[in-house]
Amino acid sequence: MFAAIPFPDLSPDLVSFTFFGMTFALRWYALAYIVGIVIAWRMGVAAVRRPALWGGAPPMTPKQIEDMLTWIILGVILGGRLGYVLFYQPVYYLQNPAEILMVWQGGMSFHGGLLGVVVASYLYARSQKAPILQTADLIAHTIPPGLLLGRLANFINAELWGRQTDLPLGVIFPGEAAQFCPGVVGLCARHPSQLYEALLEGLILGAVLIWMVWRRGALQRPGTATGIFFAGYGIGRFIVEFFRQPDAQFVSPGNPLGLAWHIDGWGLTMGQILCLPMIALGLWLILRARRRAATG
DSSP, rough: OOOOEOOOOOOOOEEEETTTTEEEEEEEEHHHHHHHHHHHHHHHHHTTTTTTHHHHHSSHHHHHHHHHHHHHHHHHOOOHHHHHHHTHHHHHHHHHHGGGGGGGGGGOHHHHHHHHHHHHHHHHHHTTTTTTTHHHHHHHTHHHHHHHHHHHEEEEEEEEOOOOOOSOEEOOSGGGGSSOOOOSSSOBBBHHHHHHHHIIIIIIIHHHHHHHHHHHOOGGGGTTTHHHHHHHHHHHHHTTTTTBOGGGGGOOOBTTOOOEEEEEEEEHHHHHHHHHHHHHHHHHHHHHHHHHHHHO
């Protein structure tokens, strides 16, 4: 190994204290969720308070956005958990159904959480008779800041690390990540794939969406912002999957890359498979919005 970066001395807990023998802690990951939701709420409220962005009446009022947050939070939790169960370990949870609701043991899927948000926001929009595509655009452009914070929290937690690497940007994560690397004696370095995702899914995608919404009138072409989000996230995550360590259940001596589908040594990870329909849907929404705008 040419060089590597030692993992910084970071604690998963922002603050912790003991009270009457019980330990309480505020974790960075929980804070990322909270701050991400607050930012999304304020971005949504700012957008609906500017009718010029929409070329007419916004799809919701600030009060409706506040009410929709509860639906979305439930969608994230239920969708994220069920997505992990169905996409990543269906056999295990079929044999141990009582553990499906044990979210505190870990196991959440972003793709499942996103699907939960789609369903929850669709049901809420229908109940309020709000335009579906404009509601989707409203939500889509507010998501990247939360993704950025969430991936940074993943890095602080030293979880969801990347594949083994001998590049200078490799990080020696603590615990299991630094061990069991083929061909390496002692500790090994891995790609900081959480930071790659924070850059692509959070910073870059977020900047593109903000520019398109606030400078290019994307909200006046329903479906555009949603399409950019789906396609942008899908492409970013597809790329990062080449550097991200796959879930352990997919890795075996005959499949060291953890490919969920492969033939003759070529294939895709589960994350890449789930990204393909996102990319296709996103591109379709963008083209559809442009076609409708062109025809008036």
